[in-house]
Amino acid sequence: MTRTSESLSPELHDYIVAHSAPVDDVLADLAAETERRYPRSAGMQIGPEQGTFMTLLARLIGARDAVEIGTFTGYSAICTARGLPADGTLLACDISEEWTSVARRYWERAGVAGKITLKLAPALETLRALPEGPRFDLAFIDADKEGYVGYWDELVPRIRPGGALLIDNTLSHGRVIDPGETSVQVQGIRDFNDHALADRRVDVVMLPIGDGLTLARRRD
Ligand SMILES: C[S@@+](CC[C@H](N)C(=O)[O-])C[C@H]1O[C@@H](n2cnc3c(N)ncnc32)[C@H](O)[C@@H]1O
Numbered sequence: 054m055t056r057t058s059e060s061l062s063p064e065l066h067d068y069i070v071a072h073s074a075p076v077d078d079v080l081a082d083l084a085a086e087t088e089r090r091y092p093r094s095a096g097m098q099i100g101p102e103q104g105t106f107m108t109l110l111a112r113l114i115g116a117r118d119a120v121e122i123g124t125f126t127g128y129s130a131i132c133t134a135r136g137l138p139a140d141g142t143l144l145a146c147d148i149s150e151e152w153t154s155v156a157r158r159y160w161e162r163a164g165v166a167g168k169i170t171l172k173l174a175p176a177l178e179t180l181r182a183l184p185e186g187p188r189f190d191l192a193f194i195d196a197d198k199e200g201y202v203g204y205w206d207e208l209v210p211r212i213r214p215g216g217a218l219l220i221d222n223t224l225s226h227g228r229v230i231d232p233g234e235t236s237v238q239v240q241g242i243r244d245f246n247d248h249a250l251a252d253r254r255v256d257v258v259m260l261p262i263g264d265g266l267t268l269a270r271r272r273d
Pocket residue numbers: 097098099122123124125126127128129130146147148149152174175176177195196197200
């Protein structure tokens with residue numbers, strides 16, 4: 054049974070995955086290896102329907118240059134890179150040599166390694182070192198939750214008008230609406246959700262995909 058959104062029964066989630074573009078062997082093998090090697094961390098990986106959505110979104114907006122904050126074993130990077138044209142680029146940011154060594158192998162196997170540059174450093178440093186001004190069509194944020202507002206503030210000015218940002222885990226497994234939940238991670242997500250909604254440079258919608266996926270479009 055595939056990883057499920059908490060608001061869906063496992064059976065309904067499987068139905069959704071079965072009626073979306075099929076997941077190929079590369080992604081299936083990557084998900085299986087991640088589960089086998091890192092059973093306690095594997096839940097960080099995005100689900101198959103989210104991956105398909107990300108590929109389609111990249112194609113829909115004609116993205117060429119993308120950036121990802123939080124790569125882990127590389128699943129979301131493959132999905133984004135597949136939505137980019139042959140000369141497209143994806144800057145993948147992470148701090149784990151071990152987890153991203155798995156990613157590199159699967160990027161080769163997926164035939165997308167040539168599009169991806171991996172930067173191993175705290176992502177805020179990586180973003181601050183980038184030239185200012187719009188240079189990306191698409192951004193995906195999926196790293197430390199306390200850092201989301203900081204990543205957002207660096208990324209929004211670097212997204213072209215009409216470009217998109219995707220932000221993962223914005224429902225925090227439902228804990229965003231639990232007043233008794235005071236962890237810094239959940240508070241980081243709440244702060245981020247309020248911050249993004251108040252930002253006049255974008256239009257925002259929260260989608261109940263996976264653990265909550267916020268989609269923002271940079272206004273023209
Ligand atoms: C939720 S996982 C990413 C999952 C990935 N998008 C996927 O589809 O498999 C979060 C990742 O963020 C990375 N991370 C945590 N803090 C970071 C930081 N300050 N800068 C860059 N990456 C960070 C972790 O090493 C981890 O690989």
